[in-house]
Amino acid sequence: MHPLLRITRPGNVLLSALALVAAGFVAVGPGALPQAAPQLALAAAAAMLCVSGGNTLNDWFDRETDRANHPQRVLPRGELSPQAALNWARLLLLTGLLVAGLLLDNPLPLAIAAVAIALLLAYELRLKATGLPGNAIVGLLAGGLFLYGGAATGTPGATLWLAGLAALATLSRELLKDVQDLAGDSDRRTLPARIGPAATLQLATVVLLLAVALSLTAYAQFDGRGATAYLALVILADGWMLNGCRLALAGDPRAGQQALKQGMGIAMLAFIAGAAL
Secondary structure (H helix, E strand, C coil), X not given: CCHHHHCCCHHHHHHHHHHHHHHHHHHHHHHXXXXXXXXXXXXXXXXXXXXXXXXXXXXXXXXXXXXXXXXXXXXXXXXXXXXXXXXHHHHHHHHHHHHHCCXXXXXXXXXXXXXXXXXXXXXHHCHHHHCHHHXXXXXXXXXXXXXXXXXXXXXXXXXXXXXXXXXXXXXXXXXXXXXXXXHHCXXXXXXXXXXXXXHHHHXXXXXXXXXXXXXXXXXXXXXXXXXXXXXXXXXXXXXXXXXXXXXXXCCCHHHHHHHHHHHHHHHHXXXXXXXXX
């Protein structure tokens, strides 16, 4: 795979597009999906470009710490110059905003995309090194992706539950990742560096419990078979994510944060099932 493509983390980019389409489906349901398809396609393209640019920019800012934390990435391996990576990130982000602007009959998606890029820049330039505030920004960006999918269909309110769950679960996962990367994050005042890994893992568990409570509360927006399917899948997702925190507390934050990521995927399926049935 060419370094310009690999630095964008294409698997992550594809998942972002799928998440956006899923949010659009949850927002409008199966009946109105064909009508909303053109808007969702544009929104998915804009999201993929912005996420690609954000991932590339993240690697550019982390090019020194990644020598210890992620030596397999493009920049630590010398497969791409830092200047080329920075130019690529700028191009992707600008193109993403331009594509988002094509939804001119609905300015909300463009506004969400612009705010997301502003938060991304604030995170990379200042907030990443501050610990918890930076983690919270990453959570907001994850939740904003689902809100963006709803906004593209003109019904963002229907995705607020999903956006909130994604934000909290992502915040919990970011805390686990900071514990995992503690040794290599010598230039950052992450939460584990400030209060210790054990206390950070406990906070991650509390945040995840809030996400679990929110996911169960969201049951009220479905009815009939959709409600039953949602509840069954979201209980599975919650159990999967809570097991991730258990793994992290037992000394394996890498396995824990992977389990949280998998559980978030199951939770997204729960929302899709609830809207489809």
